Amino acid sequence: MKAALGVDIGGTSIKLALVSESGEILDQTSVLTYGDKDPDVTVGQISDYFRDVKTRFPSVRVVGTGIGVPGTVALDGGTVSFPPNLKGWGIVRLGDMVAEATGLPAFVENDANVAALGEGIYGAGMDVPSFVMVTLGTGVGGGIVIDKKIYRGVFGAAGEIGHISIDHNGPTCNCSNKGCLERYIGQRYIIDYAMEIKDKYHSSPVHDILAERALEVKDLAHLAVRGDELAITVLNRTGHLLGVGLTSIMHILDIRTFIIGGGVAGAGDHIFRPAEHYVKSHALAPMRSAFKMIPASLGNQAGVLGAAGLVFKS
């Protein structure tokens, strides 16, 4: 059987998996990320896993390694430059290093793009040639897939949809732009908004939670299902503003299918419905009918699956 290593490098952990061409995860594990150490450490972790699975799966033919990294990858498909969450890395020829350590081809791609590719090959986008994958979490990430291929832009940094401005007078984002989408619907900003309006909702169970610990988006999701008005208000606003962003993206790209993943997307219809309502009542009329939001289906395995997909698609 043919298989590939799928590696998903995150800020705190690295997911590693052995994936068959049909998308079956034959084996998987997770190790700590040493982002402040030399990148050789990470390469060592990957090649250790490679040797390990070769021993444990003697009948599987491993044909290469695909790697998702949190940062911009040069158009050579292998070089990572100063990923913000891997402080010990400068300009790293990660593809070449892993290829050398394993003796097999290695492919590197931005993590949001890899997740989009995973959903496209094995998940919610299997039957959709062109879509935008939106990841709602700490940040708001994007991956653009056009005709089954990742659209990378001229320098490899396309899909930064969290940093489109939805209010030119809005608050300054971490990135320095004004009123970025992420500045409203990134996880902590959703919570900030709940804190801002909570006193108008005296009887909300949110106050009981806050008496004990910090509030999380998943609390709001649970409370919204039980009809809590504060939670519903906060999530509806999140969905509404997501809809504003999706409308702009659709107007530029004329891609009308959006696959929505990430932790915040777990709030489901309380976010999806107002987003859809915004687009269907505010987008250019001829575009409305084909608009579609689909929940991502691979959860946090989109990364390793998409990374393995990099190998099979190459």
Place this chain on the structure above:
Amino acid sequence: MKAALGVDIGGTSIKLALVSESGEILDQTSVLTYGDKDPDVTVGQISDYFRDVKTRFPSVRVVGTGIGVPGTVALDGGTVSFPPNLKGWGIVRLGDMVAEATGLPAFVENDANVAALGEGIYGAGMDVPSFVMVTLGTGVGGGIVIDKKIYRGVFGAAGEIGHISIDHNGPTCNCSNKGCLERYIGQRYIIDYAMEIKDKYHSSPVHDILAERALEVKDLAHLAVRGDELAITVLNRTGHLLGVGLTSIMHILDIRTFIIGGGVAGAGDHIFRPAEHYVKSHALAPMRSAFKMIPASLGNQAGVLGAAGLVFKS
């Protein structure tokens, strides 16, 4: 010599030209648009011109007709559906009709895309494989060129950059979306803003103009050069908001060259400089350095040249 007919159908007039493959305009004319009549009338005007140039230029070999239309063109490259400014047209197989009338291949494309192609083949974008053409006029139009080809999106309607929202709480646009870029920097909205703030600038020559006739953007351009504070304020705000829009487009597409045309772009540096300043201080840091705004160079001939280019590129 090889040449093509380039046809640029506007709401009030149709520009027709005979264009050599090197982009020389061998002949050109303009006729009235009968947008409320049957499309056969327009096809007749095109084939009349075709017969006319064949007689007048016997040594030129005409190889086909390219046509820019104000509306969405289906991905078949020939069918136009309900163009808003041609009320007599429903779903029109314009490409087939013109091909039949002339006996030569005919290619149809949205007018903003055609103008972008014109600049790309013969104008400011000749050395730029990927760029976004921004047309500042009554509306704010866009044409996306990726690797020398028009990017049309899944349904052929990509590049509607005038209708990205830069303020989710903003005023409602004609298109029904909130706070569209066009709703701030479309021609009439620039004038609206000047009217809104004019009383703060008692000594501005704008008041003398208004005593006699309606204010136009080109008046503001002239006055700005002479140091009029009202004109400078209005145009700087236009540029600033254009910069907000360009930043969002760049973050999605990772295309960093923008070619700026249309009547409003005639205000030059008073719009260009604040736009550039916004992008260079607010875009994601790694994207800033390569950002470039270039004035369009073909003026209102971009349409016929790009239309002829459709033929040569096919």
